[in-house]
Amino acid sequence: MDILGNLAHGFSVALSFSNLLFALIGALIGTAIGVLPGIGPVATISLLLPITFGQPATTAIIMLAGIYYGAQYGGSTTAILLNLPGEISSVVTTLEGYKMARNGRAGAALATSALSSFFAGTVATVVVAGSGPLLTSVALSFGPADYFSLMLLGLIISAVLAQGSVIKSIGMVVFGVALGLVGTDVQTGQQRFTFGIPELSDGISFVALAMGMFGIAEIVLNLEKPEARSVLKTEVGSLWLTREEFRRATPSTLRGTLVGTVLGILPGGGAALSSFGSYMMERKVSKHRNLFGTGAIEGVAGPEAANNAAAQTSFIPLLTLGIPANAVMALMVGALIIQGIQPGPRMVEAQPDLFWGLIASMWIGNVMLLVINLPMIGMWVKLLQVPYKFLYPAILVFCCIGAYSVNNNVFDVYSTVLFAVFGYMCNKLKLEPAPMLIGFVLGPMMEEHLRRAMLLSRGDVMVFLERPISASMLAIGAIALIAMLLPNLRKGKEAALSG
């Protein structure tokens, strides 16, 4: 089997000392920020992006990926023990997990969460390995028109699935695309929207935008909220599951893995959506659905499996098509581009070390996370007792140094400040920053494909409807948009995303 050979190669890459070390660092940081409410993976990854520039691309991506799926593990810990979701994706875990903890089964809930996450992570790794090359060969037959429509679909779905008003989210996507156009026009060399500032000729700094809108703006917003951190009262207790619990959790884990794997691949999907999807499913199909609300283990196993599976399969569109499915993946695109790698279907062939090494490291990272989370749970609970007022100066100085060190230029730090003000304003107006980030990343690529497609079709717009792949993408996008304008579905989405 070719895949086995490739996976073996991947493991040889991932098992090198520095890659192992950075996978561990990523997993540790991920767990830490997962545990801490108020710091999410988007902010952390944008904060640490500049630090990874000195590393080889593979090592950098391995570490950043570790942060993302590590956060899924860590987020559930606080959800179960303190009824405080560390991440949005673990909101539903509080529903059953905290109840289990109140019933004295905190240890079992934690173990279920870690084990089902591990199982889902393993399955998702295999799915990524299997489907990656397959999708890549499909993607290679895409023409510029197909690519344009695919990106348009990705943008529409990311806006449709974002929290809040769909139209405002699309507005933010469009503004993101516009920001992406700042800089030198690739074809004519003309400077666009640069105001004569030399630093802008390469475009707006991706790190400044992400760090400002997520990192710094979040600091201000977190400080505004009064700190609500209850002290742990529940005992963790035995980590072992009873035979009965194990039997009940298994089918839920399997279903959760399936839901997460599928929803993760969708553009705009990701961990938060799939954990909720899985919870809804468990509440409908589980044998013990009458126990939901009283601490049903199914309601922990399913969503936890789903969010971890989705965290990993959301890499598929990125690695095969070069299209980010959510804000974290948009950051990965940024990381790759800064490393000089253009994400896209040619990446599997051109960067086998990166592709297979990342896949292998995902599985290794999951093993590490199992060890990091279960026996060391006490340490993470202690971390929760660090108040935010001690954390935010550290986050701030890391942002400053990080933004500066990208180009060794203070201009990027000033841009970060401006984006922080803008991000704060957007939050107050309920404008979502995540779709904007995705638009920003896809903007330049969309322009290039649009130009090429129109050149090939001699200026005929119908090309987007004549090519079957492109036409079907546009049709799906239109359906998704119309569906969200129906009041019933919209209510369902609002319920899903607010938990």
Place this chain on the structure above:
Amino acid sequence: MKINAKDVASGLLLILIAAVGLWLNGDHSLGSARRMGPGYMPMLVFWFQVVLGGIVLVMAFFNGPDPLEKWTGLDASMLVIAVIVGTLVGFAAPHLSSFFDNSYGSLGLGMLAGFLVVSYARGWRLLGFICAAMCAFCLLLEKGGLMLALAATIGIASMAEPEHRARPLGVLGITVFLLALCWWIFIKQLDIRVAVWPLQY
């Protein structure tokens, strides 16, 4: 009336940004649909944004109420004063001291002054101090070195939190700890190219 004030503001913001974009885009040649010039895509994008902003604005009259947070008179007046002071300081900066004579120094000094002034109003305090802290970092980094820049950043940022203002010794502790940590990570391990101590270069 059930006006959604947040959506009114969002719609206006989207339209305003797009209008400025379209105006700036006047400098770029559009080309034709077949051979798109540098101005074609921005034109499409900004017009689309105008339309979306318009829809948000119209819908705002039907899906409210969702009021904006209350501004006190002080919040509003300090914002105006901050913009004026910031602009003045920015223009005066080149004549003040050659210390700020580095890249974007006058911009930074202007921004720093503006953010510090606006922090006087309670509603702006957090955002103002955090942003001022970052501007101080930029201003001090090249000639003052990393350590001084970080100390200033932490000092200003800690003004945002009332508990830090009450305990200057605690802030000193945080500063020492973070300076050591940053030195270890960024200088010792990652070796980023930056002056560490004042007047090193």
